[in-house]
Amino acid sequence: MSLELFDLKGKVAFITGSTQGLGMAIAMGLGNAGARIVVNGRSQFKMDVALHEYKSAGITATGYCFDVTKEDQVIEHITLIEKEVGPIDILVNNAGINRRIPLVEMSVSDFSDVLDIDLVAPFVVSKNVVKGMINRSHGKIINICSMMSELGRNTVGAYAAAKGGLKMLTKNMATEWAKHNIQVNGIGPGYFATPLTAPIRVEGDPFNDFIINRTPAARWGDPNDLQGAAIFLASNASNFVNGHILYVDGGILATIGKPANED
Numbered sequence: 001m002s003l004e005l006f007d008l009k010g011k012v013a014f015i016t017g018s019t020q021g022l023g024m025a026i027a028m029g030l031g032n033a034g035a036r037i038v039v040n041g042r043s044q045f046k047m048d049v050a051l052h053e054y055k056s057a058g059i060t061a062t063g064y065c066f067d068v069t070k071e072d073q074v075i076e077h078i079t080l081i082e083k084e085v086g087p088i089d090i091l092v093n094n095a096g097i098n099r100r101i102p103l104v105e106m107s108v109s110d111f112s113d114v115l116d117i118d119l120v121a122p123f124v125v126s127k128n129v130v131k132g133m134i135n136r137s138h139g140k141i142i143n144i145c146s147m148m149s150e151l152g153r154n155t156v157g158a159y160a161a162a163k164g165g166l167k168m169l170t171k172n173m174a175t176e177w178a179k180h181n182i183q184v185n186g187i188g189p190g191y192f193a194t195p196l197t198a199p200i201r202v203e204g205d206p207f208n209d210f211i212i213n214r215t216p217a218a219r220w221g222d223p224n225d226l227q228g229a230a231i232f233l234a235s236n237a238s239n240f241v242n243g244h245i246l247y248v249d250g251g252i253l254a255t256i257g258k259p260a261n262e263d
Contacts, residue, residue, distance in 0.1 A: 005237040009034035012086045013234065016040045016068050016125060017095030019050035021194050022144070022223050026092055029227025030234055031059030035090060038081055039063040068095050068121040071128070078128050087136060090234045091129045093122035094144045096162075103157040111158045118162035119169065126173060126184075134180045140234045141177075143170045145186040145245050150253060167245055174243030183242050185233045190249025192221040214257050217250030 013030045017023040019041035031037045037054060039061050041047050047063045054061035062085050066073040082088060096118045099110045122143050133139025148160040149167040166186065173184040191211045193201055200207045201220060212218055229246050232238055247253050 006231055006235045007034055008090070008231070008235060011035045011089040011234070012038060012081075013090035013092065014038040014040065014081060014088045014129070015092040015094055016121070018092075019043065019046040019063075021196070022189060022192060022226060023092070023094040024050060024053070025223030026094060026144075026226055026230045027061070028054070028057060028059060029224070029230050030090065030092075031057070031061065032227075033231045033235070035234070036085060037061040038085055038088070040068065040095070041065060042067055068125050069116045071124050074124050074128050078125075078132075082132060087132055088129050089133075089138070090140045090142070091126065092142045092144065092230065092234075093125055093166075095121060096144065098156060098159045100155040101158075102155055106158060111161075114158035115162045115165075118159065119165045122166060123169060130173075130177060130182065133182050134177070137181050139177075139180075139182040140238070141173065141182065141184040142230060142233050143173075143184070143186040145170065145188040147188055147190055147247065147249055147252060149186075149188055149245060150247075170245065171243040178242045181239075183233070183238055183240075185238065185241055185243065186245040187226060187229050187233065188245050188247040188249065188253075189226060190215065190221055190247070190252050192223055192225075194223060215250040215252050216255055219250065221248065221250060 013035040015023055015027040018027040018039045027037050037059055039050055044065050047065055051061055051063050064077050066077045097114055099114055126141055143166050145167050146163040148156055149163040152160050170184055170186040226248055229248050
């Protein structure tokens with residue numbers, strides 16, 4: 001098998017929510033595979049810092065600040081991106097939030113905010129990017145799902161509802177657009193070591209111990225662990241892969257778990 005199957009040279013990859021965290025790690029991976037990166041976020045300060053990081057890594061990246069939940073802004077900036085950078089070959093719907101609140105205490109506003117960013121925004125962005133992909137008869141769309149696309153957990157009801165919906169939206173996008181040579185798939189990250197999880201990733205913290213014990217790989221994921229999956233789903237190597245959710249979780253979904261005292 002030729003490594004050219006995974007080569008993204010000449011491709012334009014647009015990654016939402018890519019000024020930090022997992023979105024940045026995915027964008028770095030696609031950039032190192034040759035893609036020209038389009039960075040999205042809502043904070044100009046975070047954008048400036050992110051673009052400096054991309055440049056320092058030797059990755060060609062262009063940034064656009066806009067809200068992916070607002071269709072007028074999405075349409076305006078997709079037009080601008082395709083004019084200034086080039087036609088979008090790869091779309092990664094990564095932008096997302098979580099509000100950890102028990103459902104009985106959660107306001108409708110908080111519930112709606114999570115669904116708007118985690119589920120509605122991928123629909124809004126995809127429907128407007130895919131029109132160009134259909135005209136060109138090729139494209140790759142990757143939706144960042146979650147283990148919560150399959151499982152529930154206390155205080156993440158809105159997030160799980162959104163990510164479960166995103167899993168099914170991915171399958172329906174694939175169903176409608178595969179005939180245009182567009183592959184739509186998802187990545188479902190497990191528990192990853194990011195700045196947001198740093199406070200609980202300490203030895204002796206009950207949740208840290210739970211994750212280590214629950215994960216067959218016995219560790220938190222490194223954000224760079226997502227890069228191979230992203231490159232595969234963005235490249236010609238996945239040209240007959242449609243509607244699949246690739247879970248990158250260290251094996252959590254493969255097992256019922258083990259007792260705390262089991263080696």
